[in-house]
Amino acid sequence: MKILQAQAQVIDNFYIAPNYYLIKILSEPMIYKILPGQFINLKVTNTLDPLFSRPFSPYLLHKKDGIIEILYKVVGKGTSLMKNLTENDMIRVVGPLGNAFTIPEGARRIAIVGRGVGIAPLVFLAQYALSLEIEVYAFLSSGDPDFVVGKETLEDLGVEVYYTTDNRKLVTDYLWEFLKEDIHIDAIYTCGSRRLRKEVALMSKRYNIPSEVSLETVMACGVGVCLGCTVKIGTSSNWKYKRVCVEGPVFSTLEVVD
Numbered sequence: 001m002k003i004l005q006a007q008a009q010v011i012d013n014f015y016i017a018p019n020y021y022l023i024k025i026l027s028e029p030m031i032y033k034i035l036p037g038q039f040i041n042l043k044v045t046n047t048l049d050p051l052f053s054r055p056f057s058p059y060l061l062h063k064k065d066g067i068i069e070i071l072y073k074v075v076g077k078g079t080s081l082m083k084n085l086t087e088n089d090m091i092r093v094v095g096p097l098g099n100a101f102t103i104p105e106g107a108r109r110i111a112i113v114g115r116g117v118g119i120a121p122l123v124f125l126a127q128y129a130l131s132l133e134i135e136v137y138a139f140l141s142s143g144d145p146d147f148v149v150g151k152e153t154l155e156d157l158g159v160e161v162y163y164t165t166d167n168r169k170l171v172t173d174y175l176w177e178f179l180k181e182d183i184h185i186d187a188i189y190t191c192g193s194r195r196l197r198k199e200v201a202l203m204s205k206r207y208n209i210p211s212e213v214s215l216e217t218v219m220a221c222g223v224g225v226c227l228g229c230t231v232k233i234g235t236s237s238n239w240k241y242k243r244v245c246v247e248g249p250v251f252s253t254l255e256v257v258d
């Protein structure tokens with residue numbers, strides 16, 4: 001697929017919870033090409049520092065208005081500068097990058113499992129799946145009892161949400177209950193948390209349900225040149241390094257080697 005490079009206008013950029021912000025950018029024609037799981041690189045300043053663009057997943061798409069929402073967590077230099085962007089600022093956007101989540105043909109019901117900012121790409125996946133009339137169940141966890149990333153947005157979309165804010169409890173316990181009760185799930189998707197990915201991989205094996213993870217590694221070039229984002233993919237005895245930015249970020253949970 002052709003990679004687009006363009007200037008995008010900031011429509012809004014605001015605080016939503018401690019360390020979490022939401023930016024809206026006007027980004028046609030990117031919005032018509034990008035699929036859930038793929039990401040875009042944002043150059044968050046017009047200066048050479050930071051030098052590299054930063055990868056972000058679309059959170060929600062408003063195709064009618066050409067607006068992409070990105071939910072982001074402030075963790076370092078780039079994201080600290082990003083939160084200072086204001087309406088009408090222009091930023092460079094490159095994408096769509098990477099591969100997309102795959103939805104099995106004929107799927108009727110999927111589950112998304114995430115924690116913290118890892119939930120971001122799963123919200124876009126939910127929005128996309130619902131547009132195909134696929135039912136979505138969300139299993140979310142958060143360390144902050146006052147803020148569960150994506151909960152309200154997903155509920156507004158019509159997704160049934162289960163969540164926990166108790167770090168001692170795994171939100172996947174709810175999904176195990178579903179599976180034990182024979183509630184049919186066609187595929188499971190996760191992102192971010194290694195602990196949740198491992199749990200989803202166990203479910204995949206036990207119930208023979210395909211599952212995918214979007215890996216959020218630190219990236220530099222974002223287009224496969226620098227090899228800075230490689231991960232081991234395969235089995236523990238037979239693996240290869242793959243680039244998260246090109247061969248990923250989406251992989252089967254069963255093929256990620258720790």
Ligand SMILES: Cc1cc2nc3c(=O)[nH]c(=O)nc-3n(C[C@H](O)[C@H](O)[C@H](O)COP(=O)(O)OP(=O)(O)OC[C@H]3O[C@@H](n4cnc5c(N)ncnc54)[C@H](O)[C@@H]3O)c2cc1C
Pocket residue numbers: 039050054055056057058070071072073074075076077078079080117120121215216217218219249
């Ligand atoms: C495919 C993909 C999609 C992503 N989507 C989103 C998203 O939708 N919303 C969002 O908030 N973030 C997302 N990220 C993570 C985001 O790209 C990083 O948080 C961002 O690049 C950090 O930039 P910075 O300059 O603020 O931090 P830096 O100054 O570069 O780093 C600050 C600290 O954060 C660590 N760090 C940087 N990047 C990552 C990372 N990816 N994972 C773990 N630790 C990291 C560094 O090691 C360092 O300790 C995504 C990453 C990938 C690869």
